[in-house]
Amino acid sequence: MTSEDREVDAPARTPPIAPEDAPASFDADEDDPTWYLNRELGELSFHHRVLHEALDDRNPLLERAKFLAIFTGNVDEFFMKRVGGLKQQIDAGVTAPSPDGRTPREQWSAVLSRASDLFEIQDRCFAEAVRPALADAGIEILDHGDLREAERRGLRSYFEESVLPTLTPLTFDPAGSFPFISNLSLSVAVLTRDGPDGDLRFSRVKVPPNRPRLVPVADVTDGVADPDEAGADGASGDARRFVFLEDVLCANLDLLFPNVEVVDAAAFRVTRNAEVGRNEDVAEGLIETIEDVIRQRRFATVVRLELDADAHPFVREVLLDQLDLSEAEVYERSGPIGQKFCFSLADADRPDLQLPAWTPQPHPRLADVDPDDPAALFAEIRADDLLVHHPYHSFAGTVQAFLSAAASDPDVLAIKATIYRTAPDSSVIRTLIDAASRGKQVAVVVELQARFDEENNLRWVKRLEEEGIHVAYGTVGLKTHAKTALVVRQEADAVRLYSHVATGNYHSETAKTYTDLGLLTADRAVGRDLVKLFNFFTGHARHTEYEKLLVAPENLRDAFVRLVRREADRARAGREARIVAKMNSLEDPAMVRELYAASRAGVDIDLVVRGICRLRPGVEGLSETVSVSSVVGRFLEHSRIFYFHNAGNPDYYVGSADWMTRNLDRRVEAVAPVEDPELRRDLDAVLRTLLADNRKRWVMDAEGAYERRRPADGEAEFVAHDALMSLARGDVMRESLADYER
Known part of the structure; x- marks a missing residue:
């Protein structure tokens, strides 16, 4: 980790998205690609913000572990969907640039490089921060070599009786076909040979997903506790010493490959493209089409290989050749591959290492309604x-x-x-x-x-x-x-x-x-x-x-454009004009242009965008009145809220649509106006609360880099999710939240 990642008191910042030579002021047409940030790098920036929750030692330890698992799942999906789609475009010879001016190949290269940095941070976070802290808290994740002899014997017995029968080693014969490797399955590559002069043979052994990834180790000499009693991933129950299942497998390969020399064993995992066979224009026979898509995914192109950093060069050579991968698509992992096992750690019965449990509250107007009436x-x-x-x-x-x-x-x-x-x-x-x-x-x-x-x-x-x-x-x-x-x-x-x-x-x-x-x-x-x-x-x-409803693709885009332009007209007339929009993604170039025009007219614009944002805020002459925030905390921000000042008679909307081209033009979406004054005040309190967060809120600059907010000297820490939980419990009044202004 960098010193910034180790030192939580230093400002937390993600890398910029805009090219280094992007101008700092507006003097070109709004279609100029320098005014749009890259979608793929923007999504990776969000994943970096998620990863930072694991880096932040102010979070409870098991919450940090949970975010390592969340990051893993997020990036797995990113490679399957976004990187897979880019690779398809490259293979199809597509060279048309994205709105920010990058070809598919340029985007593919940039995201592979940025992802490499994130994986390095994740591995160091686990090895240097989370794993030692777990050990200090009495939850040890051990290497097999660190175990006592009696424990190794017990684990060997467990492996022989409960794991070995489930394994199917597949040895690659160059004259035959390469073993099929399923998407996101953890595997061990085993190199063997018959004697010192024999040829190296490559075998693939799939680590069984229906066995606990973290095997609990009992401190006894006569065996181990039954791992199945520890839950699906072996992280509950009384056991507090664990070893990875793949380590147990590698330590007992002589039982799987007897009478041959085991030269090397290394864990690896492949990620396959999930964008195969999709044709959303087909309605006839849709069930059969979807079933075919699911089948095709199993055999889709590999878009990423994660490989143990200590793997034998021959393992790397075989995998690159047989999976048809470039060097750029290989990620050497120094930590455990596929860290979703951290979900099981996060579920351990250790309230001292977790956030206080949250129980969703009854709605105050429905709490006393008889469910039988x-x-x-x-x-x-x-x-x-x-x-x-x-x-x-x-x-x-x-x-x-x-x-x-x-x-x-x-x-x-x-x-x-x-x-x-x-x-x-x-x-x-x-x-x-x-x-x-x-x-x-x-x-x-x-x-x-x-x-x-x-x-x-x-x-x-x-x-x-x-x-x-x-x-x-x-x-x-x-x-x-x-x-x-x-x-x-x-x-x-x-x-x-x-x-x-x-x-x-x-x-x-x-x-x-x-x-x-x-x-x-x-x-x-x-x-x-x-x-x-x-x-x-x-x-x-x-x-x-x-x-009343705004429905895509019928009237939703036109309605939002009209609402933005109305605020711009009011600003040009010297009247107060304000837009607050909360969404998951702001990707549509046309909506970005409308916001740029509104900002140039003088509209005050606050955007709360969880993930992708193509707009560059704070650019002189273009977006000086625009702020972009992203809140990343214990809950995933998923709601969409749209506020337009309308000369003091504001409009509020909630619904399913982000400001992405697919949501505005290629999906059926529904957004409803909120007209009740009381409910409008509720929405206003939510928006104000999010914009007041000085702990979990990140603010984007004109280059697309995000910096996390911190309380000013003498200022109390304010976490939006905590405040909204307090509001739901009735601990605070809505009006008190509204006092927090940006």
Whole structure:
């Protein structure tokens, strides 16, 4: 690690994204590529900010370990999706530059180099910071050679009885085919030979994923504790001494390769392209198409090789040759390869090494609603709109309660919902099935092309169809990314429509760690808009006019452009003008240009962008009034909030869309206005709280580098997520949060 990474009191800063020769002031056309930051490097910058949570020794130790695992998963997906896509473009001969002027090959080269720096930081963080600190806390991760002889004997017995029978060594015969290596599977390359003059032979042994990666070691001489009693990854229970399974395997290779010389053994892992076979314009036979995509991924092009830094040169030679890789795609790892095992460490029963546990709270307006009286819940929504904020508010007590009430209420006629991602054991899906069994009309739009959730969604499609539920798979050429539900209820005076428009998926597990917002409303105009939207999903109808909802690809882009330009017009007229936009990514060049124009007109703009941001803030003559922040902490910021000052009569919106070209033009998205004054104040408190964070908030400069905020001398530390938890518990009033101004 650099001294900056070791010394947490020094300013934390990520590398710049803009080229070194990018101008420092505006004197060119806005289409000039120097005014746009690179998307891929921007995403890696976000992963660097995530990794910094593991570097920061002010975080509890097991929280730091958790972020090593999160970083691993994030970058695995980045290579599968983004690097895989770049490699496809290169192979197809694509040379068209990105908005920042880089060709696919230039981007590919730049991200491979930047990723190498991040892997080095991660390995040093584990080896020099997290692992020693774990040992000091009584959680030792040992090398096999550090074990006592009795422990090695016990582990050998465990290996022989519980691991060896599951292994299938595959030796490569140059006259035959190379062993297949599955995506992200941890393997050991073993070099053997018959005697000192024999030829080297390469074998691949897959480390079994259904055995604990961290094997608990009992301090006894007659064996080890049963690793299966320690949980799936061996990091719970009473055991506090561990050794890596691959180390146990390598120490006992004589049992797998008897009567030959084992010359070397080295761990490695390959990452394959996940962008194969995707054609979102195909609707006919979509289930078969998605099943084929899943099959193709198993054999897709390798885009990364992680290899033990001490591996024999012959291992490297064989793998590069047989996997058709360049040297740039090989990452020598000095630490354990694939650090998702740190999730199991983070789950250990050590509250002294963890953040205080958080339990999502009941929504104050739903806490006293009788769950056995569904009419009471609908009466509460009918009285006033509700805004739910996860994980501060309980998913089970809000969204799940809304759907459960609809399923059990005899007056409900129909339920419609969109499913982009949901839990493998989904209470939402089970509720919809229950509703159908009670005679209600149920229609579900399941997006089969939700990347990496295709298999899960396919299973639910088949189950829903077996229950006689109307299932739609989305629309031709468009992904369905909207997060919406509609309940149609017969009441004494009329048929009423109850709507849920949200920023997050109907996923009970991610609702515990992703920050998302949802609007529950009986607004008839919003309900009518959702009726149109669901008819678009399931029938041959394409509505272009909506009363209140902003719907992509129909009116959402034009609406946001109009709202930004209105603020610019007000600023030119000398009136107060302000935009605050919170999203996951700001990638669309046209929206970046609109924000540049608004800034030049004098609009005060605060952007809270978790990940990718193409816009360069603080550039003289171009974006001097724009600030860009990114909050990275215990929860993943996932909500989208849009605020436009509108001469003191502000507009607020929440919904599923980021300002990315795909969200604005190639996906079905839904964004709803928030009109209730009380709920607007809630949104205002959330935005102010995020912008006041002086511990977990990073601020971008004009070169795309991020610097983490720190309390000024004499200033109290303020963490947005902690403050919002306190607000949900009722420890502080919303008005007190609003006192924190940027």
